[in-house]
Amino acid sequence: MRRDLEVDGEDHQILKWNLLTNETSVVVKLQEDIYPIDLHWFPKTIAGKKQALAEIFALTSTDGKFHLLSKTGRIEKSVEAHRGAVLASRWNYDGTALITAGEDGQIKIWSKSGMLRSTLAQQGCPVYSVAWAPDSDRILYTFGRQLVIKPLQPSSKSLQWKAHDGIILKVDWNSVNDLILSGGEDCKCKVWDSYGRPLYSTAPHDYPVTSVAWAPDGEVFAMGSFNTLRLCDKTGWSYALEKPNTGSLFSLAWSADGTQLAGACGNGQVIFAHIVEQRWEWKNFEITLTKRRTMQVRNVLNEAVDTLEFRDRVIKASLSHGHLVVATALQCLVYSSKNWNTPLIFDLKEATVSLILQAERHFLLVDGGGINVYSYEGRLVSTPKFPSMRTDILNTKTVSLSNDTIAVRDKTDEKVIYLFDAQTGKSIADGKPLIHKMDVMEIALDHCGPSNDRKIALIDKNNDLYLTSVRRLGKEQSMHKIGSMVHTIAWNDSANILCGIQDTQFTVWYYPSVVFVDKDLLPNTLFTKDGSEFSSTPHILNYTGTQVTLRRSDGSLVYSVMPPYATMLHEYTGSARWEEALCLCHFAKDQALWACLAGMAMANRELNTAETAYAAIREVDKVQYIKFIKDLPSKESSLAHTLLFSGQVQEAEATLLQAGLIYQAIQVHIDLFNWDRALELAVKHKTHVDTVLAYRQKFLQNFRKEETNKHFLQYSEGVEVDWEKIQSKIEMELAKERERAANSSVRSSVASHR
Amino acid sequence: MSKWYHPTRLPGSGDTVEWRRSFISWPAPCNTYRVLARKELLSCIFERQQLHCASVGRSNVSFSELCLLDMATDPLVDAGLHFDELNKLRVLDPDVSQKTTELKEECKDFVEKIGQFQKIVGGLIEMVDELAKEAEKEKMKAIGARNLLKSVAKQRDAQQQQLQALIAEKRMQLERYRIEYEALSKVEAEQNEFIDQFMLQK
Numbered sequence: 015m016r017r018d019l020e021v022d023g024e025d026h027q028i029l030k031w032n033l034l035t036n037e038t039s040v041v042v043k044l045q046e047d048i049y050p051i052d053l054h055w056f057p058k059t060i061a062g063k064k065q066a067l068a069e070i071f072a073l074t075s076t077d078g079k080f081h082l083l084s085k086t087g088r089i090e091k092s093v094e095a096h097r098g099a100v101l102a103s104r105w106n107y108d109g110t111a112l113i114t115a116g117e118d119g120q121i122k123i124w125s126k127s128g129m130l131r132s133t134l135a136q137q138g139c140p141v142y143s144v145a146w147a148p149d150s151d152r153i154l155y156t157f158g159r160q161l162v163i164k165p166l167q168p169s170s171k172s173l174q175w176k177a178h179d180g181i182i183l184k185v186d187w188n189s190v191n192d193l194i195l196s197g198g199e200d201c202k203c204k205v206w207d208s209y210g211r212p213l214y215s216t217a218p219h220d221y222p223v224t225s226v227a228w229a230p231d232g233e234v235f236a237m238g239s240f241n242t243l244r245l246c247d248k249t250g251w252s253y254a255l256e257k258p259n260t261g262s263l264f265s266l267a268w269s270a271d272g273t274q275l276a277g278a279c280g281n282g283q284v285i286f287a288h289i290v291e292q293r294w295e296w297k298n299f300e301i302t303l304t305k306r307r308t309m310q311v312r313n314v315l316n317e318a319v320d321t322l323e324f325r326d327r328v329i330k331a332s333l334s335h336g337h338l339v340v341a342t343a344l345q346c347l348v349y350s351s352k353n354w355n356t357p358l359i360f361d362l363k364e365a366t367v368s369l370i371l372q373a374e375r376h377f378l379l380v381d382g383g384g385i386n387v388y389s390y391e392g393r394l395v396s397t398p399k400f401p402s403m404r405t406d407i408l409n410t411k412t413v414s415l416s417n418d419t420i421a422v423r424d425k426t427d428e429k430v431i432y433l434f435d436a437q438t439g440k441s442i443a444d445g446k447p448l449i450h451k452m453d454v455m456e457i458a459l460d461h462c463g464p465s466n467d468r469k470i471a472l473i474d475k476n477n478d479l480y481l482t483s484v485r486r487l488g489k490e491q492s493m494h495k496i497g498s499m500v501h502t503i504a505w506n507d508s509a510n511i512l513c514g515i516q517d518t519q520f521t522v523w524y525y526p527s528v529v530f531v532d533k534d535l536l537p538n539t540l541f542t543k544d545g546s547e548f549s550s551t552p553h554i555l556n557y558t559g560t561q562v563t564l565r566r567s568d569g570s571l572v573y574s575v576m577p578p579y580a581t582m583l584h585e586y587t588g589s590a591r592w593e594e595a596l597c598l599c600h601f602a603k604d605q606a607l608w609a610c611l612a613g614m615a616m617a618n619r620e621l622n623t624a625e626t627a628y629a630a631i632r633e634v635d636k637v638q639y640i641k642f643i644k645d646l647p648s649k650e651s652s653l654a655h656t657l658l659f660s661g662q663v664q665e666a667e668a669t670l671l672q673a674g675l676i677y678q679a680i681q682v683h684i685d686l687f688n689w690d691r692a693l694e695l696a697v698k699h700k701t702h703v704d705t706v707l708a709y710r711q712k713f714l715q716n717f718r719k720e721e722t723n724k725h726f727l728q729y730s731e732g733v734e735v736d737w738e739k740i741q742s743k744i745e746m747e748l749a750k751e752r753e754r755a756a757n758s759s760v761r762s763s764v765a766s767h768r
Numbered sequence: 769m770s771k772w773y774h775p776t777r778l779p780g781s782g783d784t785v786e787w788r789r790s791f792i793s794w795p796a797p798c799n800t801y802r803v804l805a806r807k808e809l810l811s812c813i814f815e816r817q818q819l820h821c822a823s824v825g826r827s828n829v830s831f832s833e834l835c836l837l838d839m840a841t842d843p844l845v846d847a848g849l850h851f852d853e854l855n856k857l858r859v860l861d862p863d864v865s866q867k868t869t870e871l872k873e874e875c876k877d878f879v880e881k882i883g884q885f886q887k888i889v890g891g892l893i894e895m896v897d898e899l900a901k902e903a904e905k906e907k908m909k910a911i912g913a914r915n916l917l918k919s920v921a922k923q924r925d926a927q928q929q930q931l932q933a934l935i936a937e938k939r940m941q942l943e944r945y946r947i948e949y950e951a952l953s954k955v956e957a958e959q960n961e962f963i964d965q966f967m968l969q970k
Contacts (some may be wrong), residue, residue, distance in 0.1 A: 220929060241930065255937040257930040547951075561955070570944035572951040575958050601969070 050075050052102050052265075072112055074100035080114055082128055093128045096120060102143050106150040107189060113153060115141035121155055123166070135164060142182065147208070148189035148407065149426075156182040161196060163210065175210045178202060184225050190232035190407045191248055197223030203237045205250055214250030225277070227266035231368055232409065236275050236287075238263025243277060243287065249553070251569030260285055271329045271343070271366045273306075294333040297558065299351055301333055309340070311354055320354040332370040332377070334556075335507070337390055339377050341367035346379065348390055358392045369408055371415040373461065376436065378415045380408050387420065387436055396439030398422070400432045400447075411456040418465035419484055421448075421457050428453035431472070433484055442485060450474060450493065458503055459484070460510045463588065469527060471512055473500050479514065481526050494529035496536060497521065504554040504562070509584035513557050513576075520545040520562075524580040524606055528613035531660040538609035538631060541576065548572055579607055587614040592623045605631055612636075619656055647748070648755035651678050658682060667695075677702055677747040684709045693725055705743065708735045 055071045070090065074080045076099040082091045096116025103114045111131065112124045119137040121144060124130055135141075137157055144155040152165045157174070158181055164172040180199030187194050193213065194206040199222040205214040221240035228235045234253065237244045243256040243263060261280025268275055275287040292303040300312045309322040309331070326343040333339075338349040340357075346367070347357040362381065369380035376389045384405055387395040398420055412423040418437065424430040424447070431448040434441055441447075452474035460469045468484040479497035500521075503514035512523040522541040529536055545552070548564050552572070555563040560581065562574045579602045586595040592615065599607050612627035614620075621644050628636045639659060646652040650673035657666040663686065670679040676699045683692035689710055696703040707730050714721060721727055844850075850858040858865070 220933070241926075242933070252937065252940065255933060257934060566947070568940075568944065568947075570947040572947060573955050574951075575955045577962070 051099055054103050054105055072103045072105065074103045074114060076100075078116065080112075080124075080128075091128045093124070093130075095122060095124075098140075101140060104144055104146055106146045107148065108150055111150075113144055113146070115144045115155060121153070121164075134166070135162070143185045145185050145187040145194075147187060148192055154185055154187050154194060156185055156196075158182070159198070161185065161194070161206070161210070163208070173210055177204060177206070180222065183222065186226050186228050186235070188228035188232040188235075188248075190230070190409050193228075193232070193248060195226045195228060195235055197226040197237060197239075199223075201239070203246075205235075205248070216246075216250065216252075221262070224262045224264055225266045227268055227275070229268050229272040230270060230406070231272050233272075234289075236266050236268070236277075238266050238277055240280070243285065245287075245289070247569060249551075249567050249569075251567065253569075256287070258285055271327075272368075273327060273329055288327075292331070294331060294338075295563075296333045296336075296351075299333065301331070301338065303328055303331070307342075311338075322349070322354065322357075330367045330370050332372050334372040335374045337372065337377070339370050339372060339379075341370060341379065346388075346392075348377075348388075348392060350390070358390075360388075360392045368406060369410065369413065371410070371413060373415045373417050373436075375417045376415075378413070378420065380405050380413065382406065385413070385420070385422070387415075387439070395437060396434075398432075398434035398439045398441075400424070400441070402426050414457050414459040414470070416459040416461050416468060419459055419468050419470075421459050421470055421484070423454050423457055428455075428475075431457055431470070433470075448482070448484075450480070452476060452478075456503065458505055458512075460505045460512070461507055462510050462584070467527070469510070471496075471503055471505070471526070473503060477501065479503065479516075481529060483530070492530075494533070496523060496526055496529055501551055502554045504557040506557045506559075506581065508559060509581045511557070511576075511580055511584065513554060513562055515545055515548070515552060515554065515564075516542075518545050518550075519543070520548065520574065522576055522580075525584075525610040525613050527617065528610070531613050531617045532636075533661065535609050535613050539606055539613060541580075541606055543574070548574075577602070577604070579604065580610065583607060583610055583614070587611070587618065590618070590620075592620055596623060596626060599627070599630065616656065616659060619653070621656075647752040648673070648675070651675055651751065654678070654682070663688070667691075671695075675751060677705075677744065678751070680706060687713070689713075689723065690725065693729065697729070702743070703729060704733050704735055705740050707733055708737060708740050711735060 050073050052074045053071060070082055070084055072080055073083055074095075078094060078096045078098060078100060079092050080095050080100050080103055081089050081093075083089055095114050096118050098117030100114050100116045103112060105112050110126060112126070112128075113121060113134070114124065115121045117140040119139055119141060120133055121135040121141055122130060122133050134153065135155065139158050142156045144153055146153055147163070151167070152163055154161060154163050156162075159176055159178050160174055161177040161182060162172055162174045177196050178198035178200045180201070182196050182198040185194065185196045187208075192208045194208065194210075195203070196206065197203045201218040201220065201222055203216045203219075203223045203226055204212060206212055216237075219239050219242060221242065223237055223239050225238035226235060227237075233248055235246055235248065237246060240262045241257055241259060243258060243260075245253040245255075247253060258279075259281075260277070260283055263277040263279055263285070265278040266275060267277075273289050275289075277285040277287070279285055288306050290303055290305060294301045298313055298315045300314060302310045302312075304310050306327050307324045309324070309328065311320040311322060312318070313320075322340075324340065324342050324347070325345070329341050329343060331338065331340045336351045338351065340347045340349070341362065344362060345359055346362050347359050349357045362379075363383055367379050367381045369378075371378040371380075376387050376395055379386045379388065382405060384397055384399060384403070385408075386397050389395050400422070402424070403422075404425055407425055408422065412425075414421045415436065418435065419442065420434040420436050422432045422434070424432060429450050429452065431450070431454060432441065433448055448470070450472065454472050454474050455477075456473040458471045460471070466485050469481055470484050471479060471481050473479055477499050478495055479500040480493045481496050482493045497514065497516050499517040500514045503512060505512055510525070510527065512526045514521055514523070520543040522543075523536075524539045524541060526536075526539075528539050549566045549568065552564040552566045555565055555571075557563075560576045560578045562576065564572050564574065566572055579598060582598055583595055586592070586598065595611055595614075599611050608627050608630040612624055612631060612633070615624035615627055621640050625637055625640045625644075628640060636659075639655075643652050643655045643659070646655060650669055654666040654669040654675075657663075657669060663682070666682060667679050670676075670682065676695065680692050680695050680702050683689070683695065684706060689706070692706045693703070693710075696706045707726065710721075710726055711730075721730070848859060850861050852858050852862050860868075
C-alpha cells in the first residue's frame with residue numbers, strides 16, 4: 015500500500031509525507047529551471063507484481079517536458095513533450111501508458127519508458143486536465159467549456175458535450191462507479207455518467223472550482239475552491255464544508271485508503287484533511303467515528319456509551335448482524351454487539367481494505383490482494399478467485415454475500431456474474447458463471463432459507479429487475495423479470511423479502527420467488543407505496559426487520575416501516591406451520607399476504623393451504639386446478655401437475671415419463687395444444703397415436719381449420735379414429751394408474767407399519 | 769584687514785571732509801623710511817605753505833587748514849596719502865578708516881546676529897522637519913489605518929460570506945435532520961396506529 019504522498023511546488027522541491035507517521039521529508043530538490051506542475055504516481059495495482067518498476071512517478075513542468083523520477087528522486091528520464099507547459103499527466107490503470115496534455119492543445123500518449131506512441135488530439139486551446147476511463151481504453155479531457163471522451167482506437171467516434179459555462183479546470187473519472195466529475199470557472203462542480211448525461215450540478219460557488227478528486231472507493235468526492243474545501247457524496251449532496259484560510263486549492267489527492275485528503279494551497283501550504291464523524295446504525299446501536307482512532311458506541315435502549323480506541327487509523331467499518339467489523343491500517347477487529355470490551359483481533363496482509371460485507375455467519379473483506387471471507391471467530395474461511403479479478407473496483411453493488419454464497423460481477427464483461435461457495439471459495443455450477451443478456455448494474459443475494467433455494471436479484475442496464483436461482487442443479491437457467499424501472503434494491507435481513515424503488519413507486523416484493531411457482535401471482539404479492547415522499551432517485555441503505563432506511567438524493571435519511579405480517583408469514587411457512595400461516599392471513603386480511611401464502615403453499619406442494627389461499631384471492635380457475643390435482647390418483651401425476659401449475663412443462667413431462675405414465679404425458683401436451691410434442695411422444699412410445707390424432711381433429715373441427723402440419727398429415731393416413739376405442743383406452747390407462755397408486759400406498763403403509 | 773594700518777583722523781581735518789577712497793586697494797606696507805620721507809615731505813610742504821600764506825596776507829594758518837588747503841591742492845592727498853593723529857603717514861583717509869572700523873564692528877555684530885538668527889532658524893527648521901516627519905508618520909499611519917479599515921470591511925465581507933456559506937451548509941444539514949425527524953415521527957405514528965389496531969382486534 016502506498017502511504018506516501020508527494021507534493022511539488024514553485025520552490026523546486028518535492029516533499030513527501032508519510033501518512034502513518036506524519037513525517038515530512040524532501041525527496042528531491044530540482045534544478046532551478048524546472049517548475050513542476052503536475053505529478054502522478056505509477057499505478058499501484060500492477061506495480062505490486064513488478065517491484066522493479068514500481069516506484070516511479072511522472073512529473074510535468076512548465077518548460078514543456080515531463081520527467082520520470084524514481085522514488086528516491088533521481089530523474090530517470092526527461093522527455094520534450096509539448097510546446098509551452100505540460101499541464102497534466104496521468105498513468106493508465108494498468109500502467110502501460112502515460113498521457114500528457116499541454117498548453118499547446120495537444121494530447122500525447124507515451125509508453126512506460128517515455129517513447130511517444132501517438133498524438134491523440136490537437137486543438138486550439140490548452141488542455142487543462144485529462145483522465146483515463148476505468149477500462150483504460152478511453153480518455154476524458156477538457157476542451158474549453160466542453161468535455162471530450164475520446165477512445166484510443168482512431169476509428170471510434172468521440173463524445174463531446176458542453177459541460178460548463180466557463181472554462182473547465184479539472185476533471186476526474188472514478189474507476190469504481192464510472193462517474194465523471196468536472197469543475198470549472200463557472201464556479202460549479204458537476205457529476206456526469208460515462209455517457210455524458212448530467213447527474214448532478216452544485217449551486218454556483220463564490221469562486222471558480224479549481225480542483226476536484228474522487229475518493230478511491232467512489233463513494234465521496236472532494237472539491238476545492240478559493241478558501242473552500244467541500245466533501246460531497248457521489249450523488250452530489252454535501253457532507254461537509256470547510257473554509258480554511260489557504261487561498262485556492264490547486265490540486266487535491268486522496269490517500270489510497272480513502273480516509274485522508276491532501277490539497278495544494280495557493281499560499282504554498284499543504285492542507286491535510288481526515289474524514290471523521292462517520293456513522294453506522296444497526297438496530298439499537300449507533301456508532302460514530304469521533305476521532306481518527308476513536309469510536310463511540312451508543313446503545314439507544316439504555317443510553318450506555320462505550321468508547322473504542324484503536325492503535326491506528328480506522329479505514330473501513332461495518333455494523334450488521336450483531337457484529338462490528340473494523341479495519342484499521344494494520345489490523346482487523348471484530349466486536350460482538352454483546353461485548354464491546356474484548357474484540358477479536360487479527361492482522362491484515364494487505365493494509366488497504368476497500369470493502370467490508372457482512373452476512374450472518376461470516377464477513378468478507380476486499381483488499382488489494384483479493385477477496386477474503388472470515389468467520390466472526392477470525393478464521394479465514396475462503397478466498398474466492400476468478401481470472402481478471404480487479405479488487406480495487408469492487409463495491410457493494412458488484413459484490414454480494416450471503417451465508418453460503420458469494421456473487422461478484424465481472425468488470426471486463428459486465429454481463430457476467432461469478433458465483434462462489436462461501437465455505438470453500440470454489441465456484442458454483444462447475445465454474446460456469448451466470449451470464450445475463452445485458453450489462454448488470456447491481457446484484458443482491460437473498461439471506462435466508464436453505465442454500466439450495468438461494469436467489470440472486472440483479473438490475474441490468476435497462477433498470478429491469480431479474481430474479482434467478484443461484485444453484486441451478488444442471489437445469490437451464492431461468493431469469494425471471496420481476497420489475498422494471500428499478501433503481502435500487504435491498505433484501506430483508508430476516509426473510510426473503512425484497513424491496514426496491516420502481517419508477518416512483520416504493521415496492522416490496524413480499525415473496526419474489528413466487529415467479530418460480532406461479533408467475534401470475536407476482537403482481538398480487540407486491541406492496542406498493544407512493545415514493546414521492548422520498549423525492550427522486552432515493553437509495554435504499556438497508557432493510558432490517560420491518561424498517562427500510564433510504565437516503566434521499568439530498569442526503570437526508572428517511573424511514574419506512576412495513577407491516578410485520580410478511581416476515582411472520584415467511585417464518586411460519588419456512589417451518590411448515592401452515593395452520594398458523596392461515597390464521598395469520600385470516601387475521602391480517604391482506605390480499606397480498608394471501609397471494610404470498612398461495613405461492614408458498616404451492617412451492618411446498620401444500621395443496622390444502624394453497625386451495626384456501628387461492629380461494630381467498632378469488633383465483634377460481636386455480637382453485638379448480640388444485641382440486642383436480644388433489645383428485646389425481648398417483649403421486650407422480652399430482653407432482654407433474656403441480657409442476658405444470660408453475661409452468662414447468664418439461665419437468666412435468668419428465669416426471670411422468672419417469673413414472674411410466676406415458677399417456678398422461680401425452681395428454682398434458684394435448685391439453686396444452688402442444689400437438690407436435692404429443693405426437694412425437696406417442697410415436698416414440700408407439701401408443702395413443704390415434705388419441706393424439708383424434709384430439710387434433712376435434713380441435714381443427716372446432717376452429718374450422720384444415721390440417722397443414724406435415725407430421726399429422728403423414729400419420730393420419732394410416733390411422734383410423736375411433737372415439738369409443740380411444741375413450742376405453744384412456745379409461746384403462748387411468749385405471750392402471752389408480753391401481754398402481756393404491757398398491758404403492760398400501761406398500762408404503764405396510765412399510766410404515768413394520 | 770592689515771594690522772599695520774590704524775586709520776586715525778588727521779588733526780584738524782574736520783567732519784566735513786569726505787575722503788572717498790576704497791580701502792580695498794590698500795597700498796603695499798610702508799616702511800619707516802617711507803613714513804619718515806612722508807613726514808619730511810609734509811613739513812616741507814607746511815613750510816612752503818607758511819610762505820605762501822604770508823604772501824597772501826594771512827598770518828595764521830592752522831595745520832588743518834593747511835590740510836584743507838592741502839586737500840584742495842595738496843599733492844599728497846592727490847597721491848592718496850594721509851596723516852593720522854599721531855602724524856603717521858597713512859594711505860587711507862582716517863575718517864574713512866574709522867567708518868570702516870565701525871562698519872566692521874557693525875558687520876561683526878551683523879554677522880553675529882545673522883549667526884544667531886541662523887541658529888534659531890536652523891533650530892526652527894529642524895523642529896519643523898521633525899514635525900513634518902511626525903506628521904508624515906501620522907499620515908502614513910492614518911492611511912494605513914484607513915486602508916486597514918477598508919480591508920477590514922472587506923475582510924468582514926469575506927468572513928460574512930464564509931460564515932454564510934457555513935450557515936447554508938448547516939441549514940442544509942438541519943433540513944436533512946428535519947426530514948429524518950419527520951420520517952421517524954411518521955414511523956412512530958404508524959407503529960402506534962398498528963399497535964392500537966392490534967389491541968382492538970385481539
